[in-house]
Amino acid sequence: MQASIPSIVGQMIVFAIFVWFTMKFVWPPITKALDERQKRIADGLAAAEKGQKALLEASKSGDETLKSARTQAQDIVAAANKQATQMVEQARADAEAEKARIVAAGHAEVVRELTQAKDSLRKQVGELAIAGASKILKREINAGAHAELLTDLAAKV
């Protein structure tokens, strides 16, 4: 058991060199890396939280969009239904009008033809009456002299 002064001094010098080396070349890079990793982990956690929040928001806005789309679709369908009904009504109304028009036209035709037939019939009856009368009178009626009479007669029949 011995304390050696030169050894103590030598050891202290060695120790000083070791401490200097540790302080310069060992401690700073490793603690720097530790701090960096700590920061990266913190950033990562923050980013994850942010992502989760964004996801929540996105799903919420997606739901809203879906909902509004559904409402819109319902509106469109309703509008389409209404329009279809209107179109059918319109078509029906048009058809009714056309029908009425055709019927009226037919009716007018019938009336016209009836009048025509009546006229021609009256004329024939007038002629027939004149022929009968002339036969009865047994004398020839001057068509020229009596044209006025005949026409008058035909109009009266």
Added chain:
Amino acid sequence: MSAESGAAKTPAEYVSHHLMHLTSNHDAGFVTMSNWHIDTLFFSTVLGLIFLTAFRMAAVRVTSGVPGKLQNFVEVIIEFVDNSVKDSFRGDRSFIAPFALTIFCWVFLWNCMDLVPVDLLPLFGEHVLGLHALRVVPSADMSATFALSLSVFFFIFWYSFKSKGVVGFGKEFLFHPFGPKLLPFNIILNTVEYLAKPLSLALRLFGNLYAGELIFILIALLPWWAQVIPGMGWMIFHILVVTLQAFIFMTLTIVYLSMANENHDDAEHH
């Protein structure tokens, strides 16, 4: 191992031979001015270089991404030391933390040499290298432990001067804790207090490891079949001592430097 070397020597010779340093000359005084402890210097320097190499390798390849095994190991130690320092030291840690780390790792490796079988390296030294004596545990040599504690002692003053100024330190040394009227008592008390720090630091480590080494030497004197149980028991106990003493040395260093770094002037005026 003991049988071989013990056969030629009496137990007393065997023990005292084991407690002799590999020295530069044969000065046998308790305190020597001329005798170099070559073994202590050699082993402590080699162990220190092992520590620095391992940590420097980790520092060179360091990454803030996924660490490798060496980096992981180094990071655990560095964070442990850094947290120990953070707990008690207020201020810039760029010196004290590496200082504490060097102390912890170096002392730990010194102490680990106690776990090498006591006769292994001395026999190798004697028969292969022709060394007359060899002690492999640097912390079982007062020269090594005092070198550390005196360095700590120096930095206690360094931090005291830095935080209080030379005048403030002088005032505290002369007037504390009893006031200016009891100046001689203050001086005595403070001197004892300051001297106790390096002495207790160095002697605690030295005493523990010296005693540990001695017990291993005594166990080695037993017949080979009787060595297993006590040798194993002491070895397992010593694993604890090795770590604990390194930790205590580091912690006390941090505590002493933290105390030195605190400015008592503020507390005084309250």
